[in-house]
Amino acid sequence: xxxxxxxxxxxxxxxxxxxxxxxxxxxxxxxxxxxxxxxxxxxxxxxxxxxxxxxxxxxxxxxxxxxxxxxxxxxxxxxxxxxxxxxxxxxxxxxxxxxxxxxxxxxxxxxxxxxxxxxxxxxxxxxxxxxxxxxxxxxxxxxxxxxxxxxxxxxxxxxxxxxx
Amino acid sequence: xxxxxxxxxxxxxxxxxxxxxxxxxxxxxxxxxxxxxxxxxxxxxxxxxxxxxxxxxxxxxxxxxxxxxxxxxxxxxxxxxxxxxxxxxxxxxxxxxxxxxxxxxxxxxxxxxxxxxxxxxxxxxxxxxxxxxxxxxxxxxxxxxxxxxxxxxxxxxxxxxxxxxxxxxxxxxxxxxxxxxxxxxxxxxxxxxxxxxxxxxxxxxxxxxxxxxxxxxxxxxxxxxxxxxxxxxxxxxxxxxxxxxxxxxxxxxxxxxxxxxxxxxxxxxxxxxxxxxx
Numbered sequence: 001x002x003x004x005x006x007x008x009x010x011x012x013x014x015x016x017x018x019x020x021x022x023x024x025x026x027x028x029x030x031x032x033x034x035x036x037x038x039x040x041x042x043x044x045x046x047x048x049x050x051x052x053x054x055x056x057x058x059x060x061x062x063x064x065x066x067x068x069x070x071x072x073x074x075x076x077x078x079x080x081x082x083x084x085x086x087x088x089x090x091x092x093x094x095x096x097x098x099x100x101x102x103x104x105x106x107x108x109x110x111x112x113x114x115x116x117x118x119x120x121x122x123x124x125x126x127x128x129x130x131x132x133x134x135x136x137x138x139x140x141x142x143x144x145x146x147x148x149x150x151x152x153x154x155x156x157x158x159x160x161x162x163x164x
Numbered sequence: 165x166x167x168x169x170x171x172x173x174x175x176x177x178x179x180x181x182x183x184x185x186x187x188x189x190x191x192x193x194x195x196x197x198x199x200x201x202x203x204x205x206x207x208x209x210x211x212x213x214x215x216x217x218x219x220x221x222x223x224x225x226x227x228x229x230x231x232x233x234x235x236x237x238x239x240x241x242x243x244x245x246x247x248x249x250x251x252x253x254x255x256x257x258x259x260x261x262x263x264x265x266x267x268x269x270x271x272x273x274x275x276x277x278x279x280x281x282x283x284x285x286x287x288x289x290x291x292x293x294x295x296x297x298x299x300x301x302x303x304x305x306x307x308x309x310x311x312x313x314x315x316x317x318x319x320x321x322x323x324x325x326x327x328x329x330x331x332x333x334x335x336x337x338x339x340x341x342x343x344x345x346x347x348x349x350x351x352x353x354x355x356x357x358x359x360x361x362x363x364x365x366x367x368x369x370x371x372x373x374x375x376x377x378x379x380x381x382x383x384x385x386x387x388x389x390x391x392x393x394x395x396x397x398x399x400x401x402x403x404x405x406x407x408x409x410x411x412x413x414x415x416x417x418x419x420x421x422x423x424x425x426x427x428x429x430x431x432x433x434x435x436x437x438x439x440x441x442x
Contacts, residue, residue, distance in 0.1 A: 039196035164393035
């Protein structure tokens, strides 16, 4: 709870500072001497990654799911180690602003010639920002093959916050 | 009080900076304003700022999105765009398209429209995407994890590439539009309770504005939502606004729903309706 409040304070402070920067940039491009245009901003910040931890594969195919709250469920036959987390994004902007969230349904992970897929799920498909912005999380389910080769698997996925 | 608040904010920044994984600090961004409307060929400017703690390279591009009946925005692949959407991509010009920014360094993106002769009247729209390009340096920095993984098991590194889209709308000719508020209800969605109503649109352009839900006799609005659009590709959409359970309970009963234009353009009422929410 306390962390949440601190994060909100941080977002609020960041917006205040940036709104000032934005108008300063505007002023720099005009010739007027005393002119300020205040623009409504939208910010997005990534504060944690989607982390499945370390997985030791088993003899059968299985899955590892990380919920949007970051909790892990380790499938039968797998060994899951380390801390897991869901990806978190903080949005800042005008209070009451409606923002839709796009996250792809799945992502491909590769390690050399080996690959795995993960399905992704966002905690919200749209958000109405409050006075201190808003946040959403992305969790996922990783499909681990039978005797999946060890290695470091990497992949990228796109997340966009869309203004209407 | 305000000073105390700021102090806490700074302290939080320091604390979180340590707690959060260092790779995720690159790529945070700010975009302002959140909507661009071009009438004729006069251009405008959009500000992009790097609000992360590391230098980052940002790419700016145009995408076509179509609104769904549920109010979402579906991305349309460039191969599948129709003639009007193709025209939008062709007439909207912007510069620069790629920029490297230091932390807290703003950049102005110039946006304009080049209208060819004989372009039919209508609303042409694309969505401008601002997104950080993953750094080769950052990827190399996460490589030591491979060594750790080789000792047994798999390590997974999923990098989000995240950004913001804002609509860029070019209006050609005299266009008009009207909207009508339909049935309202409190619904249980996958995301939790939501206040929902139907919003129908007629005319040759989009409608855009703010929603205010009030209870007759009460001064404080029950619900405020800004930036609700109905785009020309659809005649009607559902507006679904997530609300906390206590607000959902308070919304039941007689309410007045007002859909008004953006405050910046006068805030005139587009439509207003009295509904009984079940």
